[in-house]
Amino acid sequence: MGDMMRIATGQFNEPTTELLSFAAQMGVSGIVLNTPRLPGEERWESRDLIRLRKRVEDFGLRIESIENVPTQFYDQAMLGTEEAWHQIKNYQHTIRSLGEAEIPILGYHWMPNGVWRTSKTTPTRGGALVTAFDMNKLVDNHNTHASDFDADRLWATYETFTHAVLPVAEESGVRLALHPDDPPISPLGGVARIMSSLKGFKKAMAIADSPNNGLDFCMGCWSEMGEDVISTIEHFLSKDQIFYMHFRDVQGTVPTFNECFLGDGNVDIVEAMRTLYRGGFTGFLIDDHVPHMTNDTPWGHRGRALATGQMMGILAALEAES
């Protein structure tokens, strides 16, 4: 296990029987948990993570990745305040806990003020609802923090943080997967967004140069940026830096875009998967955000089943023709 390109699902924070059963029914390899609700106000302990892993394994699945500790575990490290080193030490502890629990990947981002959208109810194909961002419609762009934090500041804190945590990740056998800024527009709310371009990501990978640092390649964000997604996949894949894929897409690019069904967006999704497959990608793909379909649940069982089925069908075709 672990060395074939494969499809996962998840992105919930509670591994309920219903969700894990549904995942098993879809036939995925495993689960991504997004910021699971675990004990600990500042860091996570191995006993809780081991319990979580065993819970998922009871359904014949594995934990492929945990995506993000709570932002308050490392927001001051991102901003570089007096609390930074306290949080960095706790983050090192959490990485060690993940290693002890044999959880292979921890997703992270460098966005102290999170994901922004101007609409969560934009209609797309057949009236399904998607999120959208339009800089011209952004009425509230007030500072989210007490002062401005510019790009130089965020690059400096990124260097400090990664140089402190990556040696621990290497020792612990845990890989850190960096998600792009969403939306890739800088600044927002007075905070620079440094992970918003190919140039920025190349700089990040050079600063934090370790086999245990790589990408959660959010295809939606790369599509939002207007970068050439296929050649960007080729670039990072050739360096073994794509740990996993958020396989979603958008229509339009910054400053105005909306999410959409797979196949309706900027990216040729078959070509994207073929590029991964032929390039020897050994990680997994997950749907990420999906359109909200008729009578769908908050998690999006219908939209996710459709996206997962599309990915599985394309992968089966690539395997059959190889």
Ligand SMILES: [Mn+2]
């Ligand atoms: Mn994403």
